[in-house]
Amino acid sequence: MSARLPVHFLTENAEGPSARARAQALLPGLAARGFLPACSVLPRRGRSAAFDAAAAGGAVVVLLRRLLHPLDAWRLRRRCRRLVYDFDDALPFRDSNRGARLSWTRQLKFRCLVRLADACVAGNDYLAELARGATVIPTATPLVVSRTRPFAGTLGWIGSRSNLIYLESLRPALQALWQRRQDWRIHVVCDGFPAWPELPLVRIPWQAASDESELLRFDVGLAPLLDDAWTRGKCGMKLLRYLAAGIPALASDVGVQGTFLRRGGGLLVEAGGDWLPGLLRLLDDAPLRERLTAEGPQVVAQGYLLEQAVDAWAGLLRKLH
Numbered sequence: 001m002s003a004r005l006p007v008h009f010l011t012e013n014a015e016g017p018s019a020r021a022r023a024q025a026l027l028p029g030l031a032a033r034g035f036l037p038a039c040s041v042l043p044r045r046g047r048s049a050a051f052d053a054a055a056a057g058g059a060v061v062v063l064l065r066r067l068l069h070p071l072d073a074w075r076l077r078r079r080c081r082r083l084v085y086d087f088d089d090a091l092p093f094r095d096s097n098r099g100a101r102l103s104w105t106r107q108l109k110f111r112c113l114v115r116l117a118d119a120c121v122a123g124n125d126y127l128a129e130l131a132r133g134a135t136v137i138p139t140a141t142p143l144v145v146s147r148t149r150p151f152a153g154t155l156g157w158i159g160s161r162s163n164l165i166y167l168e169s170l171r172p173a174l175q176a177l178w179q180r181r182q183d184w185r186i187h188v189v190c191d192g193f194p195a196w197p198e199l200p201l202v203r204i205p206w207q208a209a210s211d212e213s214e215l216l217r218f219d220v221g222l223a224p225l226l227d228d229a230w231t232r233g234k235c236g237m238k239l240l241r242y243l244a245a246g247i248p249a250l251a252s253d254v255g256v257q258g259t260f261l262r263r264g265g266g267l268l269v270e271a272g273g274d275w276l277p278g279l280l281r282l283l284d285d286a287p288l289r290e291r292l293t294a295e296g297p298q299v300v301a302q303g304y305l306l307e308q309a310v311d312a313w314a315g316l317l318r319k320l321h
Helices: 017-022 024-032 047-058 070-079 104-116 161-168 171-180 208-215 237-244 256-261 276-284 286-300 306-320
Strands: 005-011 035-041 060-064 082-087 119-122 154-158 185-190 201-205 220-223 249-252 266-269
Touching: 005 017, 005 024, 005 047, 005 306, 017 024, 017 060, 024 035, 024 306, 035 047, 047 060, 047 070, 070 104, 082 104, 082 306, 119 306, 154 208, 154 237, 161 185, 171 276, 185 208, 220 237, 220 276, 237 249, 237 256, 237 266, 237 286, 249 256, 249 276, 256 266, 266 276, 266 286, 276 286
Parallel strands: 005 035, 005 060, 060 082, 082 119, 154 185, 154 220, 185 201, 220 249, 249 266
Antiparallel strands: none
């Protein structure tokens, strides 16, 4: 039997969405394809030791979205046999909470890593334009067993505290919906929550063990976004998870979200547009929900399945080895 090919993912947060989707989820599939995969967190201190550990045994090191000081980037590259830089956000820009403005410091760090890496992997075409020559491997998800419980009027949003700025944009539409009818509620699965005393908000602290079961309680999945330089680079993991579970979605027509839902599985709302009509349609139209439920997994199968992402990574890593 030939030796297994070592590959080591370095992440900034092992429990963060990027690490779970673009590193942790890949490990079993890569192991089944003849690799010896590992994943660890890059500490803020003692990085030289962490670089040495990741590069041990001739491993290909995959640095996931971390922006390093150019000196640290050079130190990492010097230790690695091969270095891959993987990113799933528009890293030269600050996020929406900070105005989505171009940061010259972030851009300098990003360009340095792009130059030093043997290969760059971007989560979508928009991001690939930031690093010309990058290989596009979309963020991907497994399909989820179909839900069988009856419709309960549960709107749902799952995300992190830093993304509450997007959920907050829905508040006026949800207020208008509540004034018209009270046969619904909204589940927010997160590590922080909006202050909406006037709305039927169910606060559910995010936990890895209950992540999937809470998602499957949604009848309609919400994916609001602002339209800015940061959000246009988002890889749509939230929306993909709704589609993979057959949850009819309502999403802002921003970035890849428009790409997904034009193929089916949900309804799009123009950036800055009125969400109330879409909310009413999905609450009232059972045949529409049934059709969107069937379409969602078919959309995911068009290049966004976890197994497809593992195959793409395996091909790239074999070339580098």
